[in-house]
Amino acid sequence: ATAELLLAGRDDVKPIPLPGLEERGWGQLEGTSKDELDNHDFIDKGVELWEDFVERTINTLSGASAPAPVLIVAHSGTFRALCPHLKVDIVIKPVRNACPYKLYRTGGVWQGEECG
Numbered sequence: 163a164t165a166e167l168l169l170a171g172r173d174d175v176k177p178i179p180l181p182g183l184e185e186r187g188w189g190q191l192e193g194t195s196k197d198e199l200d201n202h203d204f205i206d207k208g209v210e211l212w213e214d215f216v217e218r219t220i221n222t223l224s225g226a227s228a229p230a231p232v233l234i235v236a237h238s239g240t241f242r243a244l245c246p247h248l249k250v251d252i253v254i255k256p257v258r259n260a261c262p263y264k265l266y267r268t269g270g271v272w273q274g275e276e277c278g
Contacts, residue, residue, distance in 0.1 A: 165235040182222025
């Protein structure tokens, strides 16, 4: 729904939902605030392991095909999974909601910057 809002009025661009880019599964802890999550043991709570989330995210993006530039509208976990994979030299701090980041390649090296 967020991508559709961003692209409203753009008839030349259509969102392509990729189910593999869904946010990390939090199992029984779904809806728990970030501060509260820091105090939980994830074992036996049905929480998707970080490593599994990263693998799912990278596999989904690796299998996607679209001409550049590409707009990815996803949760911050996707960004945190993607940056190390691309070896983007960017300080990964808590990402604010609706905060755009631009990832681009210069001379074969991926770089990133906050746009908002």
